[in-house]
Amino acid sequence: MKRFVRGPEPAILSQKGPAWAADWERKRAANPSKPFRWPAVNKIPLNQHLLPQLKEQTQDHCSFCDQYPVSPPSKDTIEHFRPKSRFPAEAYAWANLYYCCDYCQRKGERYDEGLLRPDANDYEFQRYFRWDYTLGRIEVNERATPADQERARVTIELYGLNEGEHPSLRRRESRRRHREPDEPLDDFAYRHYLEP
Ligand SMILES: [Zn+2]
Known part of the structure; x- marks a missing residue:
């Protein structure tokens, strides 16, 4: 999980976000299984307006x-860090929205107060994590405080950072980096794994 700096809130969210959130809270209270839909702005769904700025912040990386x-192979999606079903008031809060891949979206409605945010002021990879380069796995930094270790553990678990193909894809990307050392780092996945 690579640190990034969040840009200013888009004007559309400052202007209309509170009313959209109140509307979503009302609908959700009336019907708890009501599916979430981005409102349209100038006939285009709001998420399409927000994605360019969200993607720019992470250089198009999850x-x-x-x-x-x-995208492809995944879809361009926006993750509600605090799930919109459980925290409807934050469904349109800029600080709650993250550019995200399908795989990490499997976190779904799960949430833990210890989850780490890549744009938090005090977030640093080394404070919480370390790499196992042999296995391509992200691990808890055993030198961190017990509280920080717990935050790292829950972040790895809920975003599935060692599940599926992540470890083998990290190793593959590392081999590609050696073959193509002149390619810009932003053209690779798992940038933090490639730049120890
Ligand atoms: Zn992801």
């Missing part, structure tokens, strides 16, 4: 696993 390109 905010959590750093997969690149996210």
Whole structure:
């Protein structure tokens, strides 16, 4: 999970976000299984307006696993860090929205207060994590405080950072980096794994 700096809130969210959130809260209270839909702005769904700025912040990489390109094979999606079903008031809060791949979206409605945000002021990879380069796995930094270790553990678990093909894809990307050392780092997935 690579740190990034969040840009200013888009004007559309400052202007209309609170009313959209209130509407979503009302609908959700009336019907708890009501599916979430982005409102249309100038006939285009809001997420399409927000994606360019979200993607720019992470150089088009998934905010959590750093997969690149996210789309294709995945879809371009926006993750509600605090799930929109459980925290409806934050469904349109800029700080709650992250560019995300399909795989990390499997976190779904799960949430834990210890989850790490890649754009938090005090977030640093080394504070919480370390790499196992042999296996291509992200691990908890055993030198961190017990509280920080727990935050790292829950982040790895909920975003599935060692599940599926992540470890083998990291190793593959590392081999490609050796073959193509002159390619820009942003053209690779798992940038933090490639630049120890
Ligand atoms: Zn991801």
